[in-house]
Amino acid sequence: MAEDGARDGAGLPLVEAIREAIIRGDFVPNQRLVEADLSTQFAASRASVRSALLELTNEGLVERIQHRGARVRAVSLAEAIEISEVRMVLEGLCAAKAAECVTGEEVLEFQSLGASMRKAVADGDLLGYSSLNQQLHRRVREIGGQQTASRVLERLRGQNVRHQFRLAMQPGRPSVSLPEHLAIIDGICAHDPEAAERAARAHLRSVIVALQEVDRTGPPPRGA
Amino acid sequence: MAEDGARDGAGLPLVEAIREAIIRGDFVPNQRLVEADLSTQFAASRASVRSALLELTNEGLVERIQHRGARVRAVSLAEAIEISEVRMVLEGLCAAKAAECVTGEEVLEFQSLGASMRKAVADGDLLGYSSLNQQLHRRVREIGGQQTASRVLERLRGQNVRHQFRLAMQPGRPSVSLPEHLAIIDGICAHDPEAAERAARAHLRSVIVALQEVDRTGPPPRGA
DNA sequence: CACACCGATATTGTCAACAATATTGTGCAG
DNA sequence: CTGCACAATATTGTTGACAATATCGGTGTG
Numbered sequence: 001m002a003e004d005g006a007r008d009g010a011g012l013p014l015v016e017a018i019r020e021a022i023i024r025g026d027f028v029p030n031q032r033l034v035e036a037d038l039s040t041q042f043a044a045s046r047a048s049v050r051s052a053l054l055e056l057t058n059e060g061l062v063e064r065i066q067h068r069g070a071r072v073r074a075v076s077l078a079e080a081i082e083i084s085e086v087r088m089v090l091e092g093l094c095a096a097k098a099a100e101c102v103t104g105e106e107v108l109e110f111q112s113l114g115a116s117m118r119k120a121v122a123d124g125d126l127l128g129y130s131s132l133n134q135q136l137h138r139r140v141r142e143i144g145g146q147q148t149a150s151r152v153l154e155r156l157r158g159q160n161v162r163h164q165f166r167l168a169m170q171p172g173r174p175s176v177s178l179p180e181h182l183a184i185i186d187g188i189c190a191h192d193p194e195a196a197e198r199a200a201r202a203h204l205r206s207v208i209v210a211l212q213e214v215d216r217t218g219p220p221p222r223g224a
Numbered sequence: 225m226a227e228d229g230a231r232d233g234a235g236l237p238l239v240e241a242i243r244e245a246i247i248r249g250d251f252v253p254n255q256r257l258v259e260a261d262l263s264t265q266f267a268a269s270r271a272s273v274r275s276a277l278l279e280l281t282n283e284g285l286v287e288r289i290q291h292r293g294a295r296v297r298a299v300s301l302a303e304a305i306e307i308s309e310v311r312m313v314l315e316g317l318c319a320a321k322a323a324e325c326v327t328g329e330e331v332l333e334f335q336s337l338g339a340s341m342r343k344a345v346a347d348g349d350l351l352g353y354s355s356l357n358q359q360l361h362r363r364v365r366e367i368g369g370q371q372t373a374s375r376v377l378e379r380l381r382g383q384n385v386r387h388q389f390r391l392a393m394q395p396g397r398p399s400v401s402l403p404e405h406l407a408i409i410d411g412i413c414a415h416d417p418e419a420a421e422r423a424a425r426a427h428l429r430s431v432i433v434a435l436q437e438v439d440r441t442g443p444p445p446r447g448a
Numbered sequence: 449c450a451c452a453c454c455g456a457t458a459t460t461g462t463c464a465a466c467a468a469t470a471t472t473g474t475g476c477a478g
Numbered sequence: 479c480t481g482c483a484c485a486a487t488a489t490t491g492t493t494g495a496c497a498a499t500a501t502c503g504g505t506g507t508g
Contacts (some may be wrong), residue, residue: 033459034458034459034460035459036458036459036460045491045492045493045494046460046494047271047491047492047493048492050275050460050461050492051274051275051278052345054275054278054279054282055278055282056277058282058283059282066461066499066500067457067460067461067498067499067500068460068499068500068501069459069461069477069500070234070458070460077487079372080371082371082372083372085317085370085373086314086372086373087371088317089313089314089316089317090310091312092313093309093310093312093313095400146306146309146310146430147306148306148307148309148380149306152376154426156372178253180302191343202273209297258488258489259489259490260488260489260490268462269461269462269463269464270464270490271462271464271465272461272462273463273465274463274490274491290468290469290470290490290491291468291470291490291491292469292470292471292489292490293470293489293490296491375498426479442468
């Protein structure tokens, strides 16, 4: 509460403002999202808020029950694993397609990206590595050219960004994921769709295992 | 036009009514969906129509442009192929998971379903086969228990139901798809996730080839 | 003391009217 | 005859108020 929603003004289209607020963590899971409150906080009409909540519901970020309002959806560990399984096969698909149609220039770009990731891990730059990580996944999607898969992946990303964040902060995690990422890059640069898909799937499988691990060690940062 | 939208009354929640109308083909691709018209046709307020269109937009069934209204989204062949590629990996995932956790009772159900499909093809019952087809895919999703994948698949289904329909009506198509379906069933019943996934992917790959074929022979039934 | 009933409150869902915007048709100049 | 400015129209986007519904607190009774 107490946020006066200064940042939106008329710049971003409200739905993005709320989405960012949820992803950033301004709204915690299970927090109620009352239409009237949001309309004042974001200086928008209730109808706009309503339509934004509709959109975010379909994106899986908020949950609505008839006559009972909207709340920030709390994705359980089981759901996070499901999402990662879907990501596994979809990113595998994108990696395979990227390996097929990658250009020479893009190969160089990927290799440079790989080098940067290596360096970030060596330097212990967690934040930089996380950013490069996202960049890699995004580029694979873009180059794969599978817009349908990209849209789905983009939506899923928002849903377990919280779990993803916990993973990235896990000590020792980068040294595990780095070789997996490099394998994806290698497969794509070698124009080997099957290798790229295998590598992408292996990476996500590893993410799933890590999710289960991190849950066993330290339960949720903020209990529901 | 000229439909007075008799069927909805107060039974189904409007959004489903419009969705069914689009899927059924009452509204053809690229047809404009004017809010005022729909509100009279379906005897609902414009606000309700508006929110329904919002929802359907997020489902990918309609397309909206700022201040220019909504139209039924026409999915191109390229998009249909993309969708089928996504289906390929997701149904592969579901089939694999189904193979892992299928019960003895469900094995019998699948085998019975396979027998029915065989019979329908032998009898030349296109409609019955199409129905069994959908039932098979649905059961695989349900038993796989991957709700995230299921939701995505369900949404994608609505988008290329038109292309799917054209395929089903293609002469000779059932004899091609039947063994593919049976292979999926066999893989699941054998509790062999890899075989089930391979079979599911092979099936969808065949669907993609068939989509390209049917486009080459007979372009769209109703040009955009 | 526990439990069902009932009214008060908060919140969503719906509606009708108004403003903003894009499209279309018309008239005029070149 | 063609191209452009401009008004008329059609349609969406927004606002505010109203009705429907669920939740919460109190009250009475077994």
